[in-house]
Amino acid sequence: MSLIEIRNLNVRFGGHDVLQDVDFSLEKGEIVTIVGPNGSGKTSLLRVLVGALKPTDGTIKRAKNLKIGYVPQKLTLDPTLPLTVRRFLDLPRRNKAADVREALLRTGVADLADRQMSQLSGGQAQRVMLARATLGQPDVLMLDEPTQGLDQPGSAAFYTLIEDLRRDIGCAVVMISHELHVVMSASDRVICLNGHICCQGAPETVTSAPEYRALFGTGTHGALAIYRHEHNHETCDHDHLEEHESEERSHVG
């Protein structure tokens, strides 16, 4: 049976529809990527899946004892809270020292165990959060724009890491991404979201779907979007990302 099954999901904030009639199911071990423009409900959908957001309407069925490893978009770490990486991995449940070490090794940040969380760079923090999410044999990893703020090689390495993790742990992966070109190669299934599910399926199917093209453009237009993305990640401070994205959207959509 499916790990998670959602039927007729509706989410409304203050009279405004964020998600409408979304059906979604997640099978064992598959990598699903959610793409869509800003404000399309990607994060809301992920938060519903994680259990952080109660839907206005609809049914959610989770497999018995489903374990979710969650990587939020960004952890706002308050420097008033002293917290080492090692201690962070023991929240909320304490783990064996060997398991923590293995998790940090898996994501390539074993040397950071004694560092303060508030001192980590964006990429380091993402790997530490990923390490934490892999503890306790999760059935599924859920990641919200895990490569936001990483440069091109950094995000490529991150996606490779996720595929490795899926192989090692055997977990399913649900992630949100803006990096269309990388996503296409790393996913088993792509869901194109814009308040509702526009189209979904294997990456090749989705890229040729008219709904997808309407959202992200085709031909030179689409290539321009991708090019602009790469350009952005290499040169731009990620604080400017939001601004850039809205600018990009007006270009593409």
Place this chain on the structure above:
Amino acid sequence: MLDNPLVLAALAGGGVALAAAVLGCFVVWRRMAYYGDATAHAALLGVALSLGFSVSIFGGVLVVSIMVALLVTLLTRRGQGMDTVLGVLAHAGLAFGLVAVSLLPEGSIDLHDYLTGNIMSVDAGDLWVIWGGVFLVLGLVAWRWQGLLTSTLDNDLALASGINPKREQLILTLALALVVAVAIKVVGVLLIASLLIIPAAAARPLTRSPETMVALSAVIGVGSALGGLRLSMAFDTPAGATIVCVAVVLFILSQIARLPASR
């Protein structure tokens, strides 16, 4: 032993400082500093109401503090900023408290005692209430420790692990109300917030984990209470204010001695 006012004062001050210092770490981490102020100022209204209705001051303050907590939750959910809500409630509590006190029969309350505390007036009965409150607060924090820490870190991270951040927030709020209620006789409404924040702030630069920060904060808090009490005896200064002064001096020293890599 419990008939010596100095011993009573030391036990009362030490107990209140201990509970406040532990809880104060969460107040600092969650940026709730003005929450302590709002609850403490509203406590004055609690004192006046307790005297007006002839119920125990502890009970009256506790009820008003909890009401403030509920009001904060209600108003912030309606879109008011947290700092605005706390500012309104802190001053509302103080103003209504002062007005209510003035309506009480002449001579029924020495306002000064409740603004800055009167630790020497603590009796054995107060001590039971204080230490009962202290153990309850420490017990709550110890029991919910991992959940409190996780939801302090990130709401969604907590929710994804099956922890309800609203429940953890409620536990902290109740513990805060309890600390204010037991502390009012010792340091008074004007200085309660300082016992919450200063020891935790002094402990921060010297620590690398939440546990050591709480432990050091407790040591600094209790040390300030006992040291301040002793100094207030020696120089005949007000006890509550002297305790806070000692804590501030320790805060300054810790800022100078900060760990090189702790920021």
